[in-house]
Amino acid sequence: MLSRRLLPFLQENPSLALFALLATAGSGFGQTFLLGLFGDQLRNAFSLSHSAYGLTYSLATLCSAALLLRFGSLLDHWSLRRVTLLAIGVLSIGCMVLGLANYVWMLALGFLLVRFGGQAMLSHIGMTTAGRYFQLHRGKVVAFSASGFPLSEALLPLLVSALVVSVGWRGSWIASAAILLLVLLPLMLWLSRKAAHPLAAGAADQQTIPGWTRAQVLRDRGFYLLLPASLAVPFIVTALFFHQGAIATLKGWSLEEFARAFISYGAGHLLSLLLAGILIDRMGAQRLLPAALMPLLAGLVVLGVGEVDWTPWAFLGLLGLSQGAMNATLGALWPERYGVRHIGAIRSVMQAIMVLSTAMAPVALGLLLDAGVGITWLVLLLGGYTVASALLAGAAR
Numbered sequence: 001m002l003s004r005r006l007l008p009f010l011q012e013n014p015s016l017a018l019f020a021l022l023a024t025a026g027s028g029f030g031q032t033f034l035l036g037l038f039g040d041q042l043r044n045a046f047s048l049s050h051s052a053y054g055l056t057y058s059l060a061t062l063c064s065a066a067l068l069l070r071f072g073s074l075l076d077h078w079s080l081r082r083v084t085l086l087a088i089g090v091l092s093i094g095c096m097v098l099g100l101a102n103y104v105w106m107l108a109l110g111f112l113l114v115r116f117g118g119q120a121m122l123s124h125i126g127m128t129t130a131g132r133y134f135q136l137h138r139g140k141v142v143a144f145s146a147s148g149f150p151l152s153e154a155l156l157p158l159l160v161s162a163l164v165v166s167v168g169w170r171g172s173w174i175a176s177a178a179i180l181l182l183v184l185l186p187l188m189l190w191l192s193r194k195a196a197h198p199l200a201a202g203a204a205d206q207q208t209i210p211g212w213t214r215a216q217v218l219r220d221r222g223f224y225l226l227l228p229a230s231l232a233v234p235f236i237v238t239a240l241f242f243h244q245g246a247i248a249t250l251k252g253w254s255l256e257e258f259a260r261a262f263i264s265y266g267a268g269h270l271l272s273l274l275l276a277g278i279l280i281d282r283m284g285a286q287r288l289l290p291a292a293l294m295p296l297l298a299g300l301v302v303l304g305v306g307e308v309d310w311t312p313w314a315f316l317g318l319l320g321l322s323q324g325a326m327n328a329t330l331g332a333l334w335p336e337r338y339g340v341r342h343i344g345a346i347r348s349v350m351q352a353i354m355v356l357s358t359a360m361a362p363v364a365l366g367l368l369l370d371a372g373v374g375i376t377w378l379v380l381l382l383g384g385y386t387v388a389s390a391l392l393a394g395a396a397r
């Protein structure tokens with residue numbers, strides 16, 4: 001097979017590796033980067049202010065996190081095909097609701113369904129699959145699966161932009177539902193047709209690796225030492241990206257200049273995914289976790305002191321390096337530390353906490369900006385949190 005010649009680490013199960021990649025890429029239909037493209041159309045269609053629109057979206061995201069806590073453990077009890085059918089079904093219904101919405105409550109419901117089915121469940125399914133079904137080269141496979149995130153960031157906006165031009169913003173959501181049901185769902189069901197049932201996999205795993213329950217994990221002191229480092233990148237990157245206009249103004253950058261620099265973010269993201277996968281298999285995810293925060297810290301320093309023309313490129317490139325390294329590291333960390341028997345339930349807790357933190361991040365940084373806090377103090381606060389979380393992660397046994 002081509003995957004075995006070009007990517008030999010996938011030979012353990014090429015079909016499930018591609019399945020995990022498609023799951024993370026498909027989650028893009030419920031990610032902020034895509035929904036943000038429709039911001040002006042949705043606000044104008046429902047006569048919403050910026051604050052009302054943001055509040056509607058944040059509440060839907062928080063409800064999605066709560067639902068993930070309840071249903072994320074289905075990956076430990078249902079077959080992979082069944083839970084995939086549920087996630088894509090919810091996501092496609094959400095796309096239809098957004099395309100047909102005539103009232104604000106329908107907008108809120110659509111947000112909830114696409115956030116839960118896409119950003120929460122499909123990404124959860126993809127990363128859990130990579131962690132559960134691969135042992136020999138888990139780090140590389142997790143990194144390969146996580147590359148679906150930057151892949152969707154690069155391709156989906158182009159697809160949706162073309163659809164908006166052709167059939168309008170409402171038609172583009174209905175077309176997205178059709179793509180999910182007619183293309184993505186059949187392909188993922190076919191790729192997962194031979195996947196072992198998680199209960200059977202869990203029984204085999206229990207004989208060789210202790211499979212912690214979610215309750216045991218929540219009583220583990222090490223989990224809380226690792227938690228701040230696990231949240232640092234999504235929290236800080238979300239806050240900075242949400243307020244990128246204010247950051248650019250404080251630094252004297254034009255928005256066009258800042259937008260062009262996102263090329264370096266994507267390049268750093270992909271590069272670090274590949275490198276992190278190799279390092280995880282050699283040294284372990286937990287040992288790599290503090291190091292994954294170092295490019296983020298360097299990026300904050302560049303943001304604080306950089307004044308040259310290439311400063312935004314260096315800043316975003318360093319953020320991309322940490323983003324990719326953290327995506328790969330977190331995908332391998334929890335199965336490495338706690339086993340795979342209950343990995344669906346364990347990852348659902350972490351994913352829900354991460355979603356909650358990203359919902360809070362724009363509010364926290366917005367309050368600081370409204371209070372007149374400048375770039376120097378922002379960098380010191382965020383950099384201090386990064387250093388502290390790296391030290392805590394290093395202390396976890």
